[in-house]
Amino acid sequence: MISYGHHRYPGRLFVVEGTDGSGKSTQLALLYQWLRSEGYSVFFSEWNSSPLVKDTTRRAKKRRLFTPTTFSLLHATDFADRTERDIIPPLKAGAIVLADRYIYTAFARDVARGCDRGWVRELYRFAVKPTAAFFFRAPLDVAIDRIAAARPTLKYYEAGMDMDWSNDEEESFKMFQGKILDEYDHMVNEFGLTVVDATQPIRTQQRQMREIVSRYLKERLKAKEALER
Amino acid sequence: MKEMKFYGTALPNVEIEPYSGKLIVIEGADGVGRSTHVAMLRTWLESAGNAVLDTGMTRSILAGRGIKNARSGHTLGRITMQLYYATDFADRLQNQMLPALRAGFIVLTDRYIYSAIARAIVRGADPDWIRAIYGMALVPDAIFFLRLGSPETLAGRVLRSGNGFDYWESGMDLGLGNDYYDSFIAYQKLLLKEFDRMIGEYGFHVIDASRSINRVATALRRGISRVIETEAPAAPKENPKIAMVEKQVTKPAKDGSSVAS
Numbered sequence: 166m167i168s169y170g171h172h173r174y175p176g177r178l179f180v181v182e183g184t185d186g187s188g189k190s191t192q193l194a195l196l197y198q199w200l201r202s203e204g205y206s207v208f209f210s211e212w213n214s215s216p217l218v219k220d221t222t223r224r225a226k227k228r229r230l231f232t233p234t235t236f237s238l239l240h241a242t243d244f245a246d247r248t249e250r251d252i253i254p255p256l257k258a259g260a261i262v263l264a265d266r267y268i269y270t271a272f273a274r275d276v277a278r279g280c281d282r283g284w285v286r287e288l289y290r291f292a293v294k295p296t297a298a299f300f301f302r303a304p305l306d307v308a309i310d311r312i313a314a315a316r317p318t319l320k321y322y323e324a325g326m327d328m329d330w331s332n333d334e335e336e337s338f339k340m341f342q343g344k345i346l347d348e349y350d351h352m353v354n355e356f357g358l359t360v361v362d363a364t365q366p367i368r369t370q371q372r373q374m375r376e377i378v379s380r381y382l383k384e385r386l387k388a389k390e391a392l393e394r
Numbered sequence: 395m396k397e398m399k400f401y402g403t404a405l406p407n408v409e410i411e412p413y414s415g416k417l418i419v420i421e422g423a424d425g426v427g428r429s430t431h432v433a434m435l436r437t438w439l440e441s442a443g444n445a446v447l448d449t450g451m452t453r454s455i456l457a458g459r460g461i462k463n464a465r466s467g468h469t470l471g472r473i474t475m476q477l478y479y480a481t482d483f484a485d486r487l488q489n490q491m492l493p494a495l496r497a498g499f500i501v502l503t504d505r506y507i508y509s510a511i512a513r514a515i516v517r518g519a520d521p522d523w524i525r526a527i528y529g530m531a532l533v534p535d536a537i538f539f540l541r542l543g544s545p546e547t548l549a550g551r552v553l554r555s556g557n558g559f560d561y562w563e564s565g566m567d568l569g570l571g572n573d574y575y576d577s578f579i580a581y582q583k584l585l586l587k588e589f590d591r592m593i594g595e596y597g598f599h600v601i602d603a604s605r606s607i608n609r610v611a612t613a614l615r616r617g618i619s620r621v622i623e624t625e626a627p628a629a630p631k632e633n634p635k636i637a638m639v640e641k642q643v644t645k646p647a648k649d650g651s652s653v654a655s
Contacts, residue, residue: 166473166518166519166520166523168520168523215474217460217463217464217467217469217470217474217478218460218464218474218478220460220463221456221457221459221460225456230455230456230485231456232405232407232484232485232488232489233405233406233407234405234406234407234484234488234530235456235457235481235484235485235488238477238480238481238484238527239456239457239481241477241481242474242477242478242480242481245471245473245474245476245477246470246471246474248471248473249471249472249473249474250471278406279406279407280406281403281406283403284402284403284526284527284529284530287523287526287527288477288526288527290520290523291473291523
């Protein structure tokens, strides 16, 4: 098993992170369009998308079967399948992989639910370290307003209702998102996340993102040229 | 009553409190006869008046079906497989085993974390990684390891059971042999090596499973009797030396109380 930070692949892995409503998916979609138009092979990998695990997760959410530990472990299982199936093979082939949410989502959510920080990090040790991880940071009230506008009802686990913090969904959701945001803030230095101010205009954020991504792609091209010479 | 002790970090949302039940693990290779013995032990324990819960891998409500479906496709990656099993284990631990132990049941488990650890290591997982994940496990009151040194004998037992060789239990995903038989033999050898390493680390009671079913059953009953009948209030006090020796032998249950029988 290769541990985090020790994988050596010719491809590049860029991930976006942030609370719900931070606008990260929009930014990743725009990045995808741009990279495709530049002629790169780009693969897209989404959180919670493993065909082997999806049905189990869906059923468990519906029937409220999760404990914080099994929630954490089943999401890690899903992520492992994505890593083995969708992330490592394209990276080996030299492609660009874009991931909407990555291990930092699990670290934030699971710790907010009471899982041990060290245990969760150990659990995901098999993950490939991203080339760059963008953290779209929106203040709590902004994120909550955006979600409230987009979705009239909150889902049970999304609102952290399993934790019995509050009987009020909105109240529980705010507490949960607050804890998640705290965890993200802790991780900025720990994992070297690139912070993007998510209150800026979409175009500004995208420009910042493209600048950073192109830097990593240029490095790669330079290295390739040097090799050919 | 016995305090709950975990191998590593206890699960969040689990109240660490004394429990009156007993957690008894039956470990051993594929085809060694674990499930036969668990069934026999259950009958024996129940007829003596003990409430018994039996459990085993992939029997969780949460992940059991998902694992079975994933296994049938043969597209299950190695790390994914280990984590799916860990999910299944955590669900059974929190929702079956711990509640039963608190209620005073004898929990008989057909395999525990040791099989999962051995399988993961044989498949290239980092031993520290898989052990850290299973740090959530409760330290059992006793672990009986049904040991059979000859994979060829195991293969014979698997065939006699009428089920034939299973893709995963033969380690076919590892590419160890050209056919199920060769692969099974090579795979079981690797697993045995891992199990043998764990004997001292986890304090297994080793039971020689090459003997007849009856003799293995007798050995298991004797071992389990020691675990469930320690420190009976009526125990005679005039022979403290013998009592102390006995206590050492039955180390895992030294502070447990007996379940009414």
